[in-house]
Amino acid sequence: GKEATLLMQSLNKLNTPEEKLDLLFKKYAELLEEHRAEQKKLKYLQKRQAQITKEKDQLQSEHSRAVLARSKLESLCRELQRHNKNLKEETIQRAREEDEKRKEITNHFQGTLSEIQAQIEQQSERNMKLCQENTELAEKLKSIIDQYELREEHLDKIFKHRELQQKLVDAKLEQSQEMMKEAEERHQKEKEYLLNQAAEWKLQAKMLKEQETVLQAQITLYSERFEEFQKTLTKSNEVFATFKQEMEKMTKKMKKLEKDTATWKSRFENCNRALLDMIEEKTMRSKEYECFVLKIQRLENLCRALQEERNELYKKIK
Numbered sequence: 001g002k003e004a005t006l007l008m009q010s011l012n013k014l015n016t017p018e019e020k021l022d023l024l025f026k027k028y029a030e031l032l033e034e035h036r037a038e039q040k041k042l043k044y045l046q047k048r049q050a051q052i053t054k055e056k057d058q059l060q061s062e063h064s065r066a067v068l069a070r071s072k073l074e075s076l077c078r079e080l081q082r083h084n085k086n087l088k089e090e091t092i093q094r095a096r097e098e099d100e101k102r103k104e105i106t107n108h109f110q111g112t113l114s115e116i117q118a119q120i121e122q123q124s125e126r127n128m129k130l131c132q133e134n135t136e137l138a139e140k141l142k143s144i145i146d147q148y149e150l151r152e153e154h155l156d157k158i159f160k161h162r163e164l165q166q167k168l169v170d171a172k173l174e175q176s177q178e179m180m181k182e183a184e185e186r187h188q189k190e191k192e193y194l195l196n197q198a199a200e201w202k203l204q205a206k207m208l209k210e211q212e213t214v215l216q217a218q219i220t221l222y223s224e225r226f227e228e229f230q231k232t233l234t235k236s237n238e239v240f241a242t243f244k245q246e247m248e249k250m251t252k253k254m255k256k257l258e259k260d261t262a263t264w265k266s267r268f269e270n271c272n273r274a275l276l277d278m279i280e281e282k283t284m285r286s287k288e289y290e291c292f293v294l295k296i297q298r299l300e301n302l303c304r305a306l307q308e309e310r311n312e313l314y315k316k317i318k
Helices: 002-013 017-097 102-233 237-317
Strands: none
Touching: 002 017, 002 102, 017 102, 017 237, 102 237
């Protein structure tokens, strides 16, 4: 969680998406190096685990041998006890049958008993040694099992950490893809807005051209009327005065119309310039969009490679 927050802070500090992508590439390279180091550690631990299992099997075989020896000794002790019981019964019967030979038989019996006791003591000492060895072997096995469990817990923690890192990388890739989608949508909206403005400006230019043609037609009409008026000027001065007034009015209207045409021409030129600027911006944006598409494709390829490596690792672990 801390690494994710730090990485998000560092990404927010950067301004351009190229710098953010470079930072993501660097972080991805660091994660790959860590992943390879952890793979090496995992191989070493697997070898160590195999050695420990071999030692465990050897200790178990030795323990089984000791248990077999102990069972054999117990069976020998039981047979000795049975033999002692039989001897006692025989001596009692002989004592009853032969009172005269009792002393010799008892002496012989005591000698055999001492020998049997010595053998029993020796067997008991051996049994004690075997019990001590069994306890020591059991303690060793317990310590080995504890170490094995601790190592398995450590490996589980490592695998969980790797899974969290992989989830973080996937989340970052999804975020970058969402940012790219938002940028595409903005670019599309700007493009539509500029096209609408260009269409409106074209319509305005068309209207101005139509107004210009109408004004030219009116000017031609007025010129024709002026010629007719000059013909009739010789007829009357009053008509001439009125015509002069109309001419002044017409000249004023012509000046206004010329000013309007000049303003509309300047606006039309500004519109054309804006259209050219918009076309240039569109080309720049299209180039940036192609760069973003290439970077996204590279990121997708890297994500696919990561997923394949992760699947291979899961297969190896299983």
